[in-house]
Structures are given as structure tokens and as C-alpha cells.
Amino acid sequence: MLDLTLIQTIAQSYSPQELFAALVWQRRFNQFNGEKVITDLSQYTDLWSSFLFTKPIFAPDENGLSFGGVIDTLLAMANYRPMLVSSIIHFVSYPADTLYILTENQDTKVSQLLDLGKKWRADSVEVTDGTNEEYSFRLKRQLRTRLDGNDIQHLCDAVVVCYWWD
Structure with missing residues (x-):
């Protein structure tokens, strides 16, 4: 039941970013500590423009793995019930294991974000600028964008740093 109020x-x-931050904050599994990730992101806001926490997105997705992640998320959300920490019954929390961070394509910013991946003990950290042949031209064009939201004339190159925890 949804409480509309x-x-x-x-x-x-x-904001949507704060809502995703809350999802990251409450997530803990294996080496992943969502509270630590959000604490670091809040301290280094100059390094990133936005982030998304979800299941992995594969391109191309010939085997439907991205769709399978969507199904996992939908099922977890359908079955989630808030429970006390002391309860012996626990439901699957938001089942994300992949953090995507959008940032300007600047060596200093990207290298600091890569270092955070080591600190966060991510199993895999990758950077894409959309030039990988698996990605479309549209993605490359999207990553040459306005990150400040105001200046239409100011385009900059962006990259996505992807962190994955097993």
C-alpha cells in the first residue's frame, strides 16, 4: 500500500540523488559498505555530477542480464517489509551491487574516483567514455554534455566510472 501523503x-x-543515496546508505554485503560510500561521496562532491546504484547494465544485453536485474529489483521491492534488526526474518533489501558515477573526463577527478574504488574494496572498477564498440554513437554523444545544467554553450566530455561488488 502506498501512503500518498x-x-x-x-x-x-x-532530490532523486538523495533518494539513491539513501538506498546506497542502507546496503551492506560482502565488502560493500553503503554508509562509507555515501560518506565519501558527500565529502568529495567536486568529483562527481551524479550517481546511480542498481544492478549491472550490460551492453549489448544479448542474454537479457540487464532485464534479469530489473526483475530481481522488482521482486525485492514487491517482497520488502521493514523489519527490526533483531528480527529473525529478513527480506532482501534493494538488490543493487553496481554503482555508476557520472563525472567530467578530467584525469584528476577520474584517478581520485578510481582510488575510492580501492578504498571501497570494489571487485571491479571500470571507466567508459562511450567509445567502446559495444556502446552506440548515441551514448558517446550523450557523454559530451552539459554537466552544469545551465550553460548551453559549455559542453564537456564526461565518463562513467562503474564499481561492482560481488
């Missing part, structure tokens, strides 16, 4: 309050109080 609560949803309205949350929607008026928080």
Missing part, C-alpha cells in the same frame, strides 16, 4: 512529503523534500 508520505510520498508527497518525500518528493517535496528530497
Whole structure:
């Protein structure tokens, strides 16, 4: 059941980025510590423009793996029930294991984000600028974008740094 009053309050109080930060914050598994990741991201806001925490996105997705991740997420959300930490019953929390960070294509920013991947003990850290042949020309064009949101004339190259935890 959806509490529309609560949803309205949350929607008026928080940005989509803050909502994703909350999902990351509550997630802990294997080497991943969401609270530490969000604490670091809040300290280094100059390194990134946005981030998304989800299941892996594969390109091309010939085997439907990305869709399988969507199904996993939908099932977890359908079956989630808030439980006390002391409860013996636990439901699957938001089942993300991959963090995507959008940043300007600057060596200093990218190298610091790569270093954070080591600190966060990610199993894999990759950087893409959309030039990989598996990605479309459209993606490369999208990554040459306005990251400041205001200056239409100011385009910059961007990259996505992808962190994955097993």
C-alpha cells in the first residue's frame, strides 16, 4: 500500500540523488559498505555530477542480464517489509551491487574516483567514455554534455566510472 501523503512529503523534500543515496546508505554485503560510500561521496562532491546504484547494465544485453536485474529489483521491492534488526526474518533489501558515477573526463577527478574504488574494496572498477564498440554513437554523444545544467554553450566530455561488488 502506498501512503500518498508520505510520498508527497518525500518528493517535496528530497532530490532523486538523495533518494539513491539513501538506498546506497542502507546496503551492506560482502565488502560493500553503503554508509562509507555515501560518506565519501558527500565529502568529495567536486568529483562527481551524479550517481546511480542498481544492478549491472550490460551492453549489448544479448542474454537479457540487464532485464534479469530489473526483475530481481522488482521482486525485492514487491517482497520488502521493514523489519527490526533483531528480527529473525529478513527480506532482501534493494538488490543493487553496481554503482555508476557520472563525472567530467578530467584525469584528476577520474584517478581520485578510481582510488575510492580501492578504498571501497570494489571487485571491479571500470571507466567508459562511450567509445567502446559495444556502446552506440548515441551514448558517446550523450557523454559530451552539459554537466552544469545551465550553460548551453559549455559542453564537456564526461565518463562513467562503474564499481561492482560481488
